[in-house]
Every structure is written in structure tokens, then in C-alpha cells.
Amino acid sequence: MRAAALILAVALMCTGPAQADEGRLDWPLRPRPAVTRLFDAPSPNWNRGHRGVDLAGAPGQPVYAAAAGTVAFAGELAGRPLVSVAHPGGLRTSYEPVRPSVRAGQLVAAGAVIGELEGGHPGCAAPACLHWGAMWGAAANADYVDPLGLVTSTPIRLKPLTR
Numbered sequence: 001m002r003a004a005a006l007i008l009a010v011a012l013m014c015t016g017p018a019q020a021d022e023g024r025l026d027w028p029l030r031p032r033p034a035v036t037r038l039f040d041a042p043s044p045n046w047n048r049g050h051r052g053v054d055l056a057g058a059p060g061q062p063v064y065a066a067a068a069g070t071v072a073f074a075g076e077l078a079g080r081p082l083v084s085v086a087h088p089g090g091l092r093t094s095y096e097p098v099r100p101s102v103r104a105g106q107l108v109a110a111g112a113v114i115g116e117l118e119g120g121h122p123g124c125a126a127p128a129c130l131h132w133g134a135m136w137g138a139a140a141n142a143d144y145v146d147p148l149g150l151v152t153s154t155p156i157r158l159k160p161l162t163r
Helices: 002-014
Strands: 035-037 053-057 062-064 069-077 080-086 091-096 098-100 113-117 128-136 143-145
Touching (some): 069 113
Antiparallel strands (some): 035 053, 091 128
């Protein structure tokens, strides 16, 4: 997990000066949603945890691609509608429960509508909640990361690896 954060920090520091927010994510719901459940990284990866964040929304609300990429999956997974977008550099974001308006293999721009939010997310106190996840690497060996730390409105603060 720390290795992924370090790689992200180095990658962000080494990008050109053209855009300060290049490589950062936008909110997948608009207006900026309330966070109803925070990221809780499992350790090790196969243990219980919350591999994303839950964002309050409304059924039928448009869901937007957090960054440009290629739709890796759009359909049902374990009985829930899900969209997953692969972004350049190895980051993948996931959105559920989302009724897709895109198909696998489709290129999407940052901010493009990828589907509609559905209600029924377990444990959600709002009329609907978007479970938004982010991971580095292939799904089988992915390192889950907190998508809130990648949002453009979140300031980047480098901290030492030791406490």
C-alpha cells in the first residue's frame, strides 16, 4: 500500500508543469456528494475491509467517469450492476451500483456519463449510494487505494514513510 502511494507521489511530482491536476480524479457524482462511508483498506488484501468509498446520491442520478480511460467492464457482477474504467498508468476505477450507458472497450473522456446510479446499496443511509473504488494493477493482484486521496480537490501532502 505504501509502495503504491510512493509511486503515485513520484509520478505526480515528475509530470510536466502544463497542468497541476494531471493524473488526478474528478468527483463521479455532481454536485460534490457527501461521503457516507470511508475507505478501510484490508490487510492483507484478501481480508475484510471497505475497498472504496460510498457517496450519497439519488436513484437515476448520472455517474461520470472520474478520468479519461477505457471501459474495462460494464454489466452485472455478483448480481450488481458495475462499471469499471481502466485509466492510463495502471489505475482502474469502479462504480456500483450503476446501470451502464457504456460498453466494454469504449473510450470515455473525463466527465463523460457512464451510467445511472441505482438504489439498494447495502448499508446506505441515503436514497442511493455510489460505491466508488480505485486500484493499481491487474484485478487479481490489485492494490486498492482510497479514491478520495486522488481527487483534484484533495491537497497532496507528502509524509515520511516512517512515523
